[in-house]
Amino acid sequence: MSADDKYPAESGRRRFVKGVVGGAALAGVGATGAVSMNTLTTASGAGGGPVEAMVIENTAGPAPRGMPQIPIEIDDEGYIKGVWPEIQTETVEGVEIEVARQDIAGVTYSQEWFQYCGLESNNALDPSYESDNYFVTDPGGGYEWQSDKSEGDRFYVSEFDDYQEWNSEAGIGSAGIGKAGSAVWRSGESENPMPVTILRSETIEQAAQNNDWLAASTDQGVIAWLNKCTHFCCVPSFKTASDAPKYDAANKVYCACHQSVYDPFSITSAIYISRPRPE
Numbered sequence: 001m002s003a004d005d006k007y008p009a010e011s012g013r014r015r016f017v018k019g020v021v022g023g024a025a026l027a028g029v030g031a032t033g034a035v036s037m038n039t040l041t042t043a044s045g046a047g048g049g050p051v052e053a054m055v056i057e058n059t060a061g062p063a064p065r066g067m068p069q070i071p072i073e074i075d076d077e078g079y080i081k082g083v084w085p086e087i088q089t090e091t092v093e094g095v096e097i098e099v100a101r102q103d104i105a106g107v108t109y110s111q112e113w114f115q116y117c118g119l120e121s122n123n124a125l126d127p128s129y130e131s132d133n134y135f136v137t138d139p140g141g142g143y144e145w146q147s148d149k150s151e152g153d154r155f156y157v158s159e160f161d162d163y164q165e166w167n168s169e170a171g172i173g174s175a176g177i178g179k180a181g182s183a184v185w186r187s188g189e190s191e192n193p194m195p196v197t198i199l200r201s202e203t204i205e206q207a208a209q210n211n212d213w214l215a216a217s218t219d220q221g222v223i224a225w226l227n228k229c230t231h232f233c234c235v236p237s238f239k240t241a242s243d244a245p246k247y248d249a250a251n252k253v254y255c256a257c258h259q260s261v262y263d264p265f266s267i268t269s270a271i272y273i274s275r276p277r278p279e
């Protein structure tokens with residue numbers, strides 16, 4: 001982690017609430033809203049710069065913004081994968097660089113959404129890094145229900161079929177708001193893997209019916225995000241940390257390092273400065 005990853009608190013965020021589904025404890029799922037600009041970090045290198053990303057909203061704590069959503073698709077066999085944007089070549093300051101970027105439901109989705117916390121130097125964010133893009137089991141651990149999976153196993157949508165009843169083994173918060181899985185993405189043997197949380201929930205399923213972005217970036221109620229705290233790069237948790245309820249995070253994503261809280265049922269947009277990839 002570098003000091004350059006310290007951003008001041010964001011302000012002026014707004015979101016459009018699309019309605020509450022699945023219980024009063026949950027925030028409505030928000031859609032696009034112009035939000036805030038964090039302090040510039042300048043550095044040489046390929047790519048980087050201002051980017052607008054769809055994020056799970058940061059609702060409390062020192063984190064400067066939400067964590068970026070990863071659009072997903074479910075293949076014909078039922079396995080869940082992250083969408084990697086199409087590769088394009090563009091010229092920046094006279095130098096041709098490759099960028100993975102594409103339009104999804106009017107939103108510009110790009111690799112730059114994930115360029116923070118040192119991940120910008122990860123092979124995974126080389127636009128042309130070869131990966132099948134499936135989410136696979138996290139060698140660092142996962143939820144109890146994942147214990148019969150082997151390292152590198154994919155996630156099958158039916159493994160989340162009990163999403164309307166599930167609660168974590170820690171029993172934090174309400175059962176039935178959604179079932180989570182802990183995964184990595186495009187990481188191979190990397191020492192700095194891309195941690196991902198997969199969540200299947202009725203709230204997302206319902207919200208996607210009235211929201212073009214969610215309809216295009218989720219499927220069967222499955223949503224995913226890069227689970228890397230935008231404060232100091234810890235890996236937060238969903239419904240497993242015993243002190244989460246103290247911070248109004250029993251049904252949210254909680255970072256135990258400095259008590260940042262994120263709401264996976266509120267998707268907003270955030271503008272920030274993505275860090276350049278090393279040349």
Ligand code: FES
Nearest residue numbers: 229231232255258
């Ligand atoms: S709140 Fe500081 S790293 Fe997450």
